[in-house]
Amino acid sequence: MSTGSDCRNHRFPRETICAACVAGALLATTPVARAEGEGTAALVPQYASLPGPERLKDTGVTGSLPRTGTVPAAPLFSGSVANGRIMLRSGAPTGCLPTALREVVADLSARFGTVSIESTHRTVGRNRRAGGAGHSLHLACRAMDLRLHNRQRGAMAYLRSRPEVGGLKIYRNGIIHIDNGSRRSW
Structure with a gap:
């Protein structure tokens, strides 16, 4: 297994990236806003790229996510x-x-x-x-x-x-x- 990218000092195979690094990358590139009533110490992340609830049923937005009820549960x-x-x-x-x-x-x-x-x-x-x-x-x-x-x-x-x-x-x-x-x- 060849090690590839160096993800915040974590060594992983080329195709793998750890969840903490993904979250850090999202926070680093996502605009933040101050929480109401707070000074500069409290910042609230704003995730502008997530679709709103009204757009979650649009397959153009969600891709191939399964719709509710289409995947039958395996009988216990x-x-x-x-x-x-x-x-x-x-x-x-x-x-x-x-x-x-x-x-x-x-x-x-x-x-x-x-x-x-x-x-x-x-x-x-x-x-x-x-x-x-x-x-x-x-x-x-x-x-x-x-x-x-x-x-x-x-x-x-x-x-x-x-x-x-x-x-x-x-x-x-x-x-x-x-x-x-x-x-x-x-």
């Missing part, structure tokens, strides 16, 4: 799956889950670490083999069993505080059940 759940914060077990579909439950799991992974989703939708036979209730919300893909890989302290209280979570239980093996049914624990 799928982003957490993509970066490994949420691990999906094969045979545990998540597309059928209510969006609110997926958001709760994404928030849970952001606060408490990696989450693995162990079970979501079940067939009647699979639900019976898993020891599920006859009218389990797993049958309607409105429930999930998950496991936290890191600390669990505070996770149950956090889940209890979320209005989207109706049923909440932690099993002896560390699996946490959440669903969007009526508020209950067993």
